[in-house]
Amino acid sequence: MNTIIVNGNTMDWEDGITVRTLLGKMNYSFPMLIVKINGTLIRKEEYDLTLIPVGANVAIIHLISGG
């Protein structure tokens, strides 16, 4: 089974999965996120086009207002 790691948890990988589809699958509706694939920052303009490679380590960090 092909997998990816998202915030430390193993998930199934699908052919053609983008950052946007992953966020949708995980019900991440928070407007402000930082996304990294294998340590590389993915800017929010790139969510729709960025394909997640099989075996990737994905970090999704939620940013909250306040300070």
Place this chain on the structure above:
Amino acid sequence: MIDPFFAGHDPQLRQIWQAATIGIAGAGGLGSNIAISLTRAGIGKLVIADFDVVRLTNLNRQQFFRDQVGMPKIAALAQNLSRISQHTLLEPHNIRITPDNLDALFRRCDILIEAFDLADQKQMLIEAWQSRYPDRPIIAASGVAGFGNNNALRQIQSGNLYLLGDGVSELTPGISPIAPKVAAIANMQANLCLELLVNCRDVWPKRPSENHQGVVKETQEDK
């Protein structure tokens, strides 16, 4: 003869921290507290940018005083820092930070500390800094609302991005962050900054930063 301000500082650490230039993006509840702690720790130079003025509603958590209401935050902070120490050179900018002026403001900084209020601004800053300077740390905060639950305060890291806070507490509309927690997280950011400067001093490439040791000395002689 060592200045009495540094008498209780570790001489080796003092050298490392005096040679550092740290950027602080924002001078509110996080930034005003971070600036004071880094000044007391003896950081050589702080570059701080904020476009706001001090309001009465800020005084429940930000390091300003009643007689400073109406002043630009940057000017009020400069006043307060100069009352603490003359060993930290301050480069204040009364300006809104955007991706377009990020380089001009912070390119000489070894580390950038994110001290904004709004999540979209935090995201803008983190994305812009990490795209331009992937080899330099950025220390951000997320989840500063509320009080109590000390054990929930934590640090998460992804490469050169560090986030301090509880990671979950959303602001209630109309309610500010509360002084102890926002100051605690600000000081966790400052604490990590000092740690990274010590741990990474040998591996970072040399910055194009000016030798501000000399500038600090001139300031002392001016007094």
